Amino acid sequence: MARPRLAVYKFSSCDGCQLSLLDCEDELLALAGAVEIAYFLEASRQALPGPYDVVLVEGSVTTEEEVERLKEVRRQAKLLVAIGACATAGGIQALRNWADADAFRRAVYPTPGYIRTLDRVRPLGDVVLVDAELRGCPISKRQLLDFLAAVLIGRTPRMPAHSVCTECKRRGAVCVMVASGVPCLGPVTQAGCGAICPAYARGCYGCFGPMERPNTGALGDRFVALGQSRDEVARAFRGINAYALPFAAAGDRFARSDIEEG
């Protein structure tokens, strides 16, 4: 049987998620034997045309050109996998969805007319059908390898729906919110990172995005009880996964001054 054909595509992003594949130092060469890496521009000059069995897509959609390119990638993909917060939720650059795009262009570039961007930063799922998601900023190497292994042997990938709190307990880390009163998004954030932030004595900032049915309202109220202003609570939700629906709604709810803008 022919090896499955793998492609890696990038849209607006930092390269960190596709780099995670090259950071699988122990597994990279074995993986390259198990699949045919047909298109992975960051790693290879060889760019084979589709169709591809599995396409990993990093980045968010921020320009008309990217919309068209993503649609073409979708046509070539049997299984399209959004990797990382930019692809699954728009990423940190989606913060501009709460601001005026023209004002942003003028703030950064002296000749804004050269710069063409969409009014809103979009996750892949706003433009095409996405078959699977790997969360995180960046994604977890362990989850990536598990996903690829699952595809190779035809089992269901293990996708956690529980919160970072569960991983934090399993890791034996001290709860930063209970012990030190530090605001932590762990209770509403999807597991996968291994609870790195609490283990490093700081609150989770939600880079794996919302878990299934997160109780953002109760957590935000708890942050307020710990002494945070409603503005600060809004900013906590408006981070790397600001545009993921439950976090966007929570951010809007706690934002004081710009709540009318919606």
Added chain:
Amino acid sequence: MVQRRIEVGALARVEGEGGLRVVVEGGRVAEVFLDIFEPPRFFEAFLRGRTAQDAVDLTARICGICPVAYQMSAAHALEKAFGVSPPPGVRALRRLFYCGEWIESHVLHMFLLHAPDFLGYDSAIAMAQVPALRPLVERALRMKQVGNRLVALIGGREVHPVSACVGGFFRAPGRAELAALAPDLAWGLEAAVEALRWAGSLSYPAFETDYEFVALRHPGEYPMNEGRIVSSGGLDAAVEDYDAHFTEEQVAHSNALHSRFRRDGQSYLVGPLARLNLNADRLSPAARAAAGELGLRLPLRNPFMSLLARGLETVHAFEEALALVEAYEPPDPPRVPVVPRAGAGAHATEAPRGMLYHRYEVDEAGRIATVRIVPPTAQNLRRIEDDLRRFVPMVLEAPHDEATLRCEQLVRSYDPCISCATHFLRLQVERRPGT
């Protein structure tokens, strides 16, 4: 008139998205464009109103390959703005953190991005299919892994680490945790010396340029987190005065701004070649010995030989990391508290690809008011185009595919990070003389 075009729609084995266009008319290079179509992400705009710690965590997201560099430039600049100094021991730990990033980034570039050009393969993965080359690739992956483990141990993870903060670190690793890495670092040092011997055996295109090199220089150390800005043309300035000496302009074919000297509008070079040429006397003993063994005569003016500079810096980073691990005492506390106040702070550190400048203004609540970031690749873009203009005539006689590959190889020599180079702030339009 006969027109010939060399075009690369999307450059491979670089970070981010860029293309290359060269137009030759009647044997003369008419136009050279490094097209940067990586879309902008407007970091300077959305950071306004955020906390200082957000600047440390979020500017890391500009680049997945050198997040530590962004965190270090941001933390130092903001510590100046708030007037705080991190506790003793943090300085050494930050240097160790940076060694890890130099190792993973340099080895990635040397072997996975650049080496395939020299050996005639499309990728390091293709090289690994050749039995004679597989050990080279395996050794490189292991070296890169040691660098990544160092970053992950100090920062929590390899890409976008979480421990760095304004004032120090959220958590400092224990002595035993770092000591466990010592055998791998010792192995890495030997491996890096071997890797450099291999790099010395490659054949480099004969192409030299009269660069003005720009890098940090520190009184006693090879520069990472601290130093003054110096150049081979005699510049010697405090990092706070960066804007007095350099400026940026926007060009139509690029979503990245181009840097140049204010003095005369000339381009300049930052990165491993510049650092090495300006700081060779600060290299570690093993790196100096390795340079001697190679018979390197400085300054190196051949951009393709930046591979050797990266190799030397990798030897240095392994040797220094080993020494830092052996002398390590965990800083206690790992950070000082930051009391918000209005102010401004600017700092530059040496990212793997070269000098990375950050400047912040903060309001009385400690929130970000303005941000300015100048990444190394934006500083090199103009220089890369200048070099291509001179290099293209040398390869015009070659078959088209070969000429294209050689131009790509030259561009890859600078290890351009296009994700870094886009979305940066400049407030004034400047036009080049004569246009």
